[in-house]
Amino acid sequence: MIPENASEYADAHVFLEKIYKGNQKPSNKKRRRDMAFNPNNYKAPSAKKLPVILLLDVSGSMDGEKIDELYDSVTTMVDTFVDEQVKETIIDVSIITFGEEVNLHTPYTSVVDLQKQGINKFKARGATPLGVALTMAKDMIDDKATTPSKIYRPAVVLVSDGMPNDSWKSPLDHFINDGRSAKCQRFAIAIGTDVDRKMLEQFTGDPSLVFMAEGAKDISGCFQKFTMSVSTRATSQNPNAIPKPASAKFDNNPAGDTDDDDEYI
Numbered sequence: 001m002i003p004e005n006a007s008e009y010a011d012a013h014v015f016l017e018k019i020y021k022g023n024q025k026p027s028n029k030k031r032r033r034d035m036a037f038n039p040n041n042y043k044a045p046s047a048k049k050l051p052v053i054l055l056l057d058v059s060g061s062m063d064g065e066k067i068d069e070l071y072d073s074v075t076t077m078v079d080t081f082v083d084e085q086v087k088e089t090i091i092d093v094s095i096i097t098f099g100e101e102v103n104l105h106t107p108y109t110s111v112v113d114l115q116k117q118g119i120n121k122f123k124a125r126g127a128t129p130l131g132v133a134l135t136m137a138k139d140m141i142d143d144k145a146t147t148p149s150k151i152y153r154p155a156v157v158l159v160s161d162g163m164p165n166d167s168w169k170s171p172l173d174h175f176i177n178d179g180r181s182a183k184c185q186r187f188a189i190a191i192g193t194d195v196d197r198k199m200l201e202q203f204t205g206d207p208s209l210v211f212m213a214e215g216a217k218d219i220s221g222c223f224q225k226f227t228m229s230v231s232t233r234a235t236s237q238n239p240n241a242i243p244k245p246a247s248a249k250f251d252n253n254p255a256g257d258t259d260d261d262d263e264y265i
Contacts, residue, residue, distance in 0.1 A: 049090045050152040050234050051108060052081075053141070053184075055133050056122065057160035057191075058099035063124035065216040066161060066191060071122050073223035078119070081111040084231045089152070089239055091230070094140070095119075098133035100126025108146070128160065131168035134175045141181045152239045154184045155230050158203050161191035172203060185242045187229065189213060189222045 056070065074095070081091045093114055095106035105120065141147050141154060175181045188200035188210045200210045211222035233239045 047088055047090045048151055049092050050239055051147060051154040052091055052093045052230055053137060053154055053156045054093065054095045055137055055156065055158040056095060056097045057128055057162065058097045058122050058124050059128045059162060060125050061162050066219065067122050067124040069216040069219040070159065073220045075119055076220065077223050077227045078111050078114050080227050080231065082115050084235060085111065086235050089234045091234055096133055096137055097122060098129050099124060102129055102132045102136055104136065127165045128162050129166045130164035131166045131171040134168065134171040138175045138179065138181045141184065142179045156184045157187040157189060157226050158200065159189040160195055162194050163196045164199065176203065176205065187226050191219060
């Protein structure tokens with residue numbers, strides 16, 4: 001459309017001039033100024049943490065060979081993590097024991113430091129207060145001051161040789177369905193024939209992630225499977241991604257979370 005008067009023509013001329021200037025490439029001088037060297041622009045990537053939480057049954061029925069094998073297996077797990085850990089990922093281990101008491105046996109500690117300082121021995125006595133242990137673990141995971149956001153999603157393994165004897169169903173349901181704990185990768189190790197396997201399958205959301213130890217001598221082999229799974233994640237291109245369940249009976253992803261973000265929310 002041709003402007004009908006000088007005023008409209010001037011406005012059109014200014015408009016076209018702006019378009020022309022907007023399409024012009026910046027001068028070499030401006031490009032050089034924008035590309036000026038700044039050493040503060042070069043930062044090495046910081047390592048991110050992958051928490052591993054052990055929920056260990058240390059009730060009286062674990063006394064003897066089983067508690068000794070459990071301790072040796074945990075120690076071997078830490079040694080393996082140290083050997084296979086990559087610079088970009090730091091594996092922190094926390095241990096919660098439940099028996100006569102429910103204790104934060106080991107707060108989050110890097111596997112390198114844990115290997116140097118050693119792990120305190122486990123003492124088997126008392127009953128199996130699983131519900132309290134799950135509540136402690138959930139509170140620890142949900143607390144962002146203790147389990148920060150800018151980490152990889154935690155891996156949790158529940159180890160037991162018997163039946164829980166407290167009110168555990170509601171704490172289990174909250175752990176696997178509510179809050180940040182619902183996004184954890186979950187495993188279980190069942191020791192002996194008296195264990196509540198159905199409960200462990202519900203915890204993991206996938207029967208194939210419940211490793212069976214018929215006796216004390218089989219505990220180390222089960223821990224090797226768990227250790228291998230975590231090591232594979234830690235050394236992968238995206239340690240936050242969790243393999244899909246092979247044969248899930250229960251929902252291991254109740255929130256429908258399919259993301260593999262770099263950040264644990």
